[in-house]
Structure formats: structure tokens, C-alpha cells
Amino acid sequence: MTAVTERRPLLRISGIAWESIFSTVAGALVANFCLAIASAPLLVLLITTDPRRSWPALAVAAVAAVPALPALFAVFRHLTEARSGSVVVAFWSGWWRTLRRSLAIGAGVVALSVVIVVDLAVLGTSRWAVLLGGLLMVVLALAVSTAVLALVAGVERPDARLRDVLRACLYLAVKRWYLSVAALVILGLQAALFTLHPALAIGLSATPLLYALWSNARFTLGPILPVGSTITT
Numbered sequence: 001m002t003a004v005t006e007r008r009p010l011l012r013i014s015g016i017a018w019e020s021i022f023s024t025v026a027g028a029l030v031a032n033f034c035l036a037i038a039s040a041p042l043l044v045l046l047i048t049t050d051p052r053r054s055w056p057a058l059a060v061a062a063v064a065a066v067p068a069l070p071a072l073f074a075v076f077r078h079l080t081e082a083r084s085g086s087v088v089v090a091f092w093s094g095w096w097r098t099l100r101r102s103l104a105i106g107a108g109v110v111a112l113s114v115v116i117v118v119d120l121a122v123l124g125t126s127r128w129a130v131l132l133g134g135l136l137m138v139v140l141a142l143a144v145s146t147a148v149l150a151l152v153a154g155v156e157r158p159d160a161r162l163r164d165v166l167r168a169c170l171y172l173a174v175k176r177w178y179l180s181v182a183a184l185v186i187l188g189l190q191a192a193l194f195t196l197h198p199a200l201a202i203g204l205s206a207t208p209l210l211y212a213l214w215s216n217a218r219f220t221l222g223p224i225l226p227v228g229s230t231i232t233t
Contacts (some may be wrong), residue, residue: 027087028207031075033090034178036202036211038068059110063087066106069210070151071095075157076214094155101154101162110145114138145173145180152217156225168224179220186213 035185036043042061049059074094075087116136123129150162157165173180190209193200217226 001174009024011101027075027079027204030087031072031207032203033093034075034088035072035206037063038071038095041065043198055114062110063103063106066109066151067095067099067102068100069148070102072207072210073152073214073220074098076211083223092153097158098151098154102151104162105134105147105150105154105166109143112143113140118232141180141184142170142173145183146170148183148187149173149217149221150214152214153221153224156218156221160224169221172220172223176220177216179216183220186210186216 013152015101017202032063042058042065045058045061049057067157071091071094074097075090078090078094079087116139119136120129146166146169149172153160153165153169154162186209190201190205193205
């Protein structure tokens with residue numbers, strides 16, 4: 001009787017653990033599906049066209065796909081705070097709330113990216129290619145890092161003005177450069193996975209990698225986030 005009694009709590013804990021795992025996996029799959037729907041035009045163009053010829057359409061689709069990121073960040077925030085609720089509702093409500101701000105951020109980053117890529121193509125193999133090319137790549141990396149922080153900050157601090165958010169994010173991206181490098185590595189890994197295995201990248205890896213990106217960004221934004229909302233692990 002004693003042995004049976006002692007085993008019951010273990011079985012109960014195991015059941016709760018399995019339920020939590022199942023809920024997390026199911027939520028991640030639903031979030032991936034919502035992310036794919038929100039960025040469908042960009043994904044279709046990347047899979048079906050040659051980027052060298054379709055880059056104008058890709059640029060427009062990339063801007064339109066940017067709001068999917070803060071929408072997913074809103075899901076992460078919702079689940080972290082509430083640990084329950086509809087992932088679909090959290091995603092699309094976050095998408096709508098951050099739409100204007102994320103489109104503005106996306107348009108700025110995409111426009112800068114196009115200019116830098118064109119400049120690199122013009123430089124080609126000239127003697128200025130190494131010096132200016134490296135400088136342009138640093139500018140692009142800093143712009144992407146700042147944009148990611150600004151998208152996360154838009155979810156965490158929707159009351160803040162975009163200009164103030166961008167200024168603070170640029171400062172923190174430079175000050176905590178090692179975290180910016182980590183964010184770029186995560187984005188690069190997801191891009192590489194999409195290039196090699198699009199279905200795997202869209203269906204499975206997007207949510208865990210972007211969760212790592214969100215956690216990293218929240219840690220970076222610690223000084224400007226409300227007290228008690230910073231992830232410190």
C-alpha cells in the first residue's frame with residue numbers, strides 16, 4: 001500500500017508534464033501556421049521565383065510580412081504572462097495593434113537593404129569594395145538589429161513614440177553588441193534553414209528560433225521595459 005501511495009504523485013506529475021508538453025507543441029504549431037498565413041505572399045515569392053528578377057515584388061512582400069513578427073512576439077508575451085488562452089486570438093490581435101508601426105519599421109529596413117545591396121553590386125570588385133562593402137554590411141546589421149528591438153519594444157511599450165523607441169533601440173543595439181550578434185545569428189540560422197528546407201523552417205523551426213530572438217531582445221531592452229517584465233534568464 002505504501003509503494004502504491006508513493007507512486008501516485010509521480011504518475012500525477014508525469015500526466016501534468018505531458019499535458020504541458022502537448023499544449024506547448026500544439027501552441028507552437030498553431031503559431032507557425034498563423035505566421036505562415038501572415039507572411040504568405042513573401043513565402044510564395046521566395047519559393048516560386050528568382051529573387052534576382054522578382055526583387056521589387058519581394059521588397060513589397062517583405063514589408064507586408066514584417067507585422068507577422070510582432071504578432072508572434074505578442075503571442076510569446078501573452079503565453080508568458082497568462083500561460084493560457086487562444087494563440088490565434090493573441091496573434092491576430094497583436095498583428096492589428098502593431099500594424100502601422102511595424103509597417104513603418106519594415107519599410108525603412110527594406111528600403112535601406114535595397115540601397116545597400118545596389119551599392120554593393122555597383123562596387124563590384126573595385127578597390128573600394130572591401131572598405132565600403134564592410135562598412136555597408138555593418139550598417140545593415142545594425143539596422144536589422146535595431147529593427148528587431150523596435151518590433152519587440154512595440155509590443156512591450158505600445159505607448160512609446162516610434163522615434164524615441166528607435167533611438168533607444170539603436171543605442172542598446174550598439175551598447176549590447178554581443179546580444180545583437182546573437183540575434184543576427186538566430187535570424188541567419190532561420191534563413192539558412194528556409195533555404196535548405198522551407199517546409200521544416202516554416203512548420204517547425206520558426207517558433208522556437210523566434211522565441212529565442214524575442215527572449216534575447218527583451219533582455220537587451222531591459223533598461224526601457226516596465227519593471228517586472230524583463231527576462232533575466
